[in-house]
Amino acid sequence: MQTVQQHSDDTVAKDKAPAALTVHLHPDDNVAIAKTVLPENTPLTQHGGILVKSPIPAMHKLAIKAIAKGEQIRKYNQTIGIASTDILAGEHVHTHNCELGEIEVRHAFCKDVTATEYVPLPQRATFQGYRRQHTQGVGTRNFIGVLTTVNCSATVAQQIANTANQQLKTSGDYSNIDGVASFVHTTGCGMKSNGDGYETFLRVLHGYIRHPNFGGLMLVGLGCEVMQISRVLHEAGLKESDLFRSFTIQDQGGTRKAIDAGLAIVREMLPKVNLARRETVPASEIMIGLQCGGSDAFSGITANPALGAAIDILVRHGGTGILSETPEIYGAEHLLTRRAVSPQVAEKLMERLEWWKKYAQSTEELNNNPSPGNKAGGLTTILEKSLGAQAKGGTTNMIDVYKYGEPVTERGFVFMDSPGYDPVSATGQIASGANIVCFTTGRGSAFGCKPVPSIKLATNTRIFRHMHDDMDINCGGIMDGEYSVQESGAEIFKKVLSVASGEKTKSEELGYGDNEFNPWVIGATF
Helix, strand or coil: CCCHHHHHHHHHHHCCCCCCCEECCCCCCCEEEECCCECCCCEEHHHCCEECCCCECCCCEEECCCECCCCEEEECCEEEEEECCCECCCCEECCCCEECCCCCCCCCCCCCCCCCCCCCHHHCCEEEEEECCCCCCEECCCEEEEEECCHHHHHHHHHHHHHHHHHHHHHCCCCCCCEEEEECCCCCCCCCCCCHHHHHHHHHHHHHHCCCCEEEEEEEECCCCCCCHHHHHHHHCCCCECCEEEEEHHHHCCHHHHHHHHHHHHHHHHHHHHCCCCEEEEHHHCEEEEEECCCCCCCCCCHHHHHHHHHHHHHHCCCEEEECCHHHCCCCHHHHHCCECCHHHHHHHHHHHHHHHHHHHCCCCCCCCCCHHHHHCCCCCHHHHHHHHHHHHCCCCEEEEECCCCCCCCCCEEEECCCCCHHHHHHHHHHHCCCEEEEEECCCCCCCECCECEEEEECCHHHHHHCCCCCCEECHHHCCCCCCHHHHHHHHHHHHHHHHCCCCCHHHHCCCCCCCCCCCCCCCCC
16 A cells, blocks of 8 residues: 555656646545636646536645436545545536545554665764753753643743843853743642553653753642642652742742742852753754644645655664654554554554544544544545644654653554644643654644744745745645655755754744643543
8 A cells, every 4th residue: 555655656746837827636536636726628738638527726636427316425535525426527526515424544553564674874864952960861952941731820930031031142151052941731639649640641741841941940840739849740650840949929928939939040050051051963953853743734745745855865874753633643544554563553544543432432433524624625524634634744654652651662664543733732742752843834834832843844835925924834845846756855854953952943933832831631621
C-alpha cells in the first residue's frame, strides 16, 4: 500500500503540463482536485475532455467518472466516503453527495517495515542548542517559566511574568534569556485525585518542569487544590534547587506577597539562566511535534507530505518526530499500523483508538469532523482529512506509541495520543519532550506554543502571500510545479536546524505562545 507522499511526487510530475487544471493523485481515484476555480462547462483535457457540470471551487473535488449511489469515493487510492446519490462525471463532489457510510478497513500489522538508512555519524547535521544539567534533552530556547498547578494561581503567575518581562526590557543585561513565560490553565482542582484525568495532567506538569527549553522554572499553586505541589514533586522525585522553586499563594500570605515572592525568585534566577550558552549538538537531539490546523484539500498533497519528507530526513539523522491528534488519524490508522515495528506497537495504537471510540460515545461521534473551515477548503469527511493528516509522519517505521504527555524515550517516528484540538495536542507533545513544533495550515491558523518555537508551513501560495507575516515556509510551490515534495522537505529540515539554533519564527516575532498552554482535561469537573 502506497503512502500519500509517494503519490504526491507523481502528481508534481504530471502537473507540469500547462493544461492540467486538476490534481489526480492515483490512477484508481475516481475524483480529482481543482487547482483553481473551474467555471461550468470547462473542458478537462486531462480527463478525456469531460465538461465541468457546475462551478467547482478551488481545492474541491470533482468526479472524473460516473459514480453510482453507494459506490466508494476514492482519493489517495483510499476510500474517503460513499456516494449518497448518483454522481455524473464532471460534478462537484462534497458534503451534498458524499457521506462517511460504513467502510471496512483492513489492518495489517508491520507489513511496511523497512530498514532505516541512517546518515553516518560524522556526516549528521548539527545545531546550536542548550545542554542542561537539571533537565532532560537539549533546549532550543532559554526561558524562565512560571507554571501553575491550578487555575486559581493564574493571575499571580501572569503578573509575575508580565512584570519581570517589563523589567527585562529596560535592564538590557540578560540578552541570553528569551523571556519569562507564564503557563496557566483551567484545571488542577474540581477533579478526582486519581484516574485518567489526574494522571494525564500530572504528566504534563512533570514534562514541563523537566523541559530543556527552561533555564529556570517556578511552580505556583494556591495551596488547597487537588493538584498539590508536594505530591507533584514527590511522584516525580523532584527536588527544589536554585533553578527550580515552588510556593503557594496561601503560604505566602496572599496575592501581593505571592507576586513579590515570585519576582524575587526571578531576580535570583536571572544571572544564572543568562549564563547559558548554545553549543554544537547533533540533530538527533531534535524532537518535532507535528501539527496541522486550518487544513484544506491541499494539506495532504503539499505541506503535510513535505513535512513528512523532512521527518524522514530527521529520522535518518537520528532525531524524532511525534505525530498526534488521534481523532484525526481515524480511518487512516491502517497506514500507520503497517509501519509499526512490532505487533505490540500496532496494538498500542489500536488500543488508543478503541479508548477514543468509547470516550466519544458519551458526547459526540469520533467522526465529528471536519470543521466548517476544513469543509470550505474542500475536505469532506474525516477519512479524507485523516489520510492527508497522517502524511506528516513521513514513511519511516513507527517505533512506539505513547500516552498524552508521556516522556518520549525512543528516537525515530512515534505517535502520541491526543485530541485533535491543536493547543491541547501541542501541549502534550511539548510535555513529552518536543523542542520544535512544525504546524501546517491551508486556511491560515494563528498559533504559537512557548517555550517551544512553532514553524508555520503554508499549504498553498495564496495563503502564504495573504498571511505572509504569519507563515515561515510556502509549500504551495509543490502544487505550482516549482519544486518537489522532497525538495520542500529538505527546505523544512534546513529551517528546523536554523530555528533550533535560535532563529525566530514568525509566530515568535508576533508574540504568540502565551495563551496556548492547554492541558487535556479528562473526566467530570466536580
